[in-house]
Amino acid sequence: MQFSPLSNTLRLRSWSCSASQVSSSVWSAFAGNFDDGSSHLTSTDDQELLLAYQTPSPSIREWDCKRVQKWLEExxxxxxxxxxxxxxxxxxxxxxxxxxxxxxxxxxxLEYSLNMSQQDQVLLFNALSRLTSVE
Known part of the structure; x- marks a missing residue:
């Protein structure tokens, strides 16, 4: 993904990766939210399943810029x-x-193009994953 403020375009690069390649700092940030001692994302297969079931709802495509801005605020x-x-x-x-x-x-x-902090990256990651249940 590249953001260019001059052209207001977003270019997505189509690299694929397995869940095992996800930034360890992000996974550790999620793991840090669980203090119950249970196992979380114990294998690459578990991680891949988790990501596969977080596909965005097709209804998101109907949102206009104002609705996306409201979602960012929420x-x-x-x-x-x-x-x-x-x-x-x-x-x-x-x-x-x-x-x-x-x-x-x-x-x-996200870090390079938007200078997004690690905390905000986790917030965005969580917010994007919640787009699965939007109707």
């Missing part, structure tokens, strides 16, 4: 609204898919 990412004011439903849907298809590249590009 997700605790309102400080990115001005940077992503061009992001509409079809592009958000592609971004949600890109999170699944190209995990490492997804996180590297």
């Amino acid at each position: 997700s605790g990412l309102s400080h990115y609204i001005s940077l992503l004011d061009w992001l509409d439903g079809p592009l958000l849907w592609e971004l949600a898919w890109h999170r699944i298809r190209a995990c490492d590249v997804f996180f590297l590009n």
